[in-house]
Amino acid sequence: MSFALNQILNSQWAMTEEALRLMLSVVERHADIDALEKIRGDRLNNSEKAFIRGGVGVIPVRGPLFKRANLMTEHCGATSYETVLRDFHQMLASDQVRSIVLDIDSPGGEANGCSELADHIFGARGQKPIAAYVGGTGASAAYWIASACDRVYGSDSSIIGSIGVQSALQSEKNQNEIRFVSSQSPNKNRDPSTEDGAREVQAVIDGLAEVFISKVARNRGINRDMVLGKFGQGSVFIGSEAQKRGLIDEVSTLENVISNYGAQKMTTDNITAEFIAANHPAIAEHFIRIGAAGENDRFKAEKTRVERIRTLAEGQVSGEFLQSLVESEVSVQDAAIEILMESKKNPKAPWQAIRKDHDRSLSGLDVPPSQSTGLDVVASEQDAAIELARKLGLTGGTHK
Template identity: 45%
Template sequence: MPRTAFELAANHTWLITAEALDTVMTVAAREGDLQALEAKLGRPLDNTRNVTIRDGVAVIPVTGPIFRHANLMTEISGATSTGSLATDIQAALDNSAVSALVLDIDSPGGEATGINELSEMIFSARGKKPIKAYVGGMGASAAYWIASAADQVVVDDTAQLGSVGVVLNLRKREDKSGEKTYEIVSSNAPNKRPDLDTESGRAQLQNRTDELANVFLDKVARNRGIPREEVNDRFRQGGIATGALAVEAGMADRLGSLEGLIAELAGSSTSSFSTQRSVKMTTVKTTAELQAAIEAGTDPKTIQIAEPEAVDTDKIRAEAAEAERARCKGIMDLASAGFEKEVATAIDEGASVEATGLALFKAAQDRGINLQTLQADGQGAPTATPPKDDTEASERAQGVNAITARWKNG
């Protein structure tokens, strides 16, 4: 007996929100009534997928429930098939007129089959061309798995992300009145048809669901660069996060708009093209050079600030040390008995040799020694040698000689 769309849908493994699954089941239950289906989903029958290219950016829509193959559901509900998505993405990657891709996502998720293959295709294409995922409405479950595979996830403030988990929807068909169904399972495969009326049968299906969920979590952790053990808690254990909270949790990279993202990517490609055309740039190193370039009528877009020259810190340290040694030596050359305090102060306070000479000269004046005396003492008359017992006068004369010589030579 042919199985209905409802029966097929009711026995699939889903990566989808509860509300969206209810809608899918409702649509499947009303197959054959096309007008009723259109009224239910508000989509025309001729609604087809399309990829647009804007300024070198391919915008690929990922909308509605996601199925593995295009079918009546995708035609009627405006849903997406992973097969069509794979074709669209590969075409954009192969097209030389396309510089970047944007996955424009607004989907509650969908059928589990085919999602991993598509996501792996996107993940392996990283580095070939920029691939950004934009979520303006909902990016849940299977749709989020797809988004996580992109280079970056940009979301609107009101976007809803998450629902990282798996749902297995099973419905048991009862025999019609007057009919009885028999199903014979080979003896080698007792687990082929687990009995959902038993605890062990339900446990089998729970394990199957958990195994798929682990693959989901592993891939999302890798795609988003988050430790595997943190994903479930950070992503609200299958819950939904909105806008900035999704960014904070690590589900997305930043807030933004679709138009802003397209303009950003288009601008990047334009900049690359301009560089390839070798636009003449004017490099300036100082504020004066910048002002002169502007006054000369240079296009500000072609002005670039020169990279700062590398600083040789070892050379600077060596030069500073040498300068300090020269300063200290110069001051010590002025040192004489009676002026030790002034010399020590000059060294400690970082005074220059010239300033120290003036200070010592003033100190000598304060002690009653005038310039003529300094010069006379500095020149030294033959009969002016002080007596041997006049030690203090001798030391003062030596200090004055040194100061005077330094002052005259400086």
């Protein structure tokens, strides 16, 4: 048995029966692995297939799907998950790409690696609009991938669904082979043609299918029972029927999808700090500098406010009252009025002392000392406070 055929027969596949049989027939016709490996090496550097149209990154997902690039992906029209993933992240990082469309025409493929790719796509939602378009077949693993996108489109003749997993195995009975299995591992490599062996294989297949179903439910925003009840339990549906059942969002054409997604502009909801930091680091650094400068200006302004209030309050009010003014974040002009009003409520302070303290603070600002006594001081204190605030540069005019 060739290496390629052995790999197919010992893997689990999320793909249609017809496609699996076709893939088997192709490999059986090419059993010369040495020649195939040489061809594979020559074409390895041409694995990336994505392209950009009008700001839309288009990633082809065609033919049988494999976890890694191999003979089938190089020469038989197949696609590898690693190639799609690499192209997908390049599109996410590119400033030329506003949105991403997966152009799907695939019967499905290897279960191994499909879930990881779909999770990467699902996790990138919100960074850029992501859509899947099924132009021919979007079955099994191909639909698994499509469901991870924000929206799924299909042509009116597209074939969509086939949610499930299968495996093609051969009996290991060989009269010329003697095989020993460790006593601690009686379930290792059971013959699938036996009842116990079939039970082991079925458990693996069912487990993978359960992952498939739960991920499709998450991706489409529905519950598991709805997937089982409406998505066909392995059946496929044509475009409009697939839309009615909720497998796709809209029947359209690839050109319309590319045109619509190319016309989309980035909305403010998409422009988050994380998006700017990841896609426009220079702009992010600029915003950081502006923010730091603004924070420094606010600190300086607050320091000046507190210093001026302390100057006005010196010898006029208690320390507790001063602290309450500072913490209340009132302006210096309002604080001056509050300080004067509080000082006249203090019966222990004689009017002469109030006048002297206030005149002393005003004399440093070239304000003529008050010549009044007694109640005249109280009558003029508010005007003096406003004048003091003006001298401190807190107001542009005089108090009327």
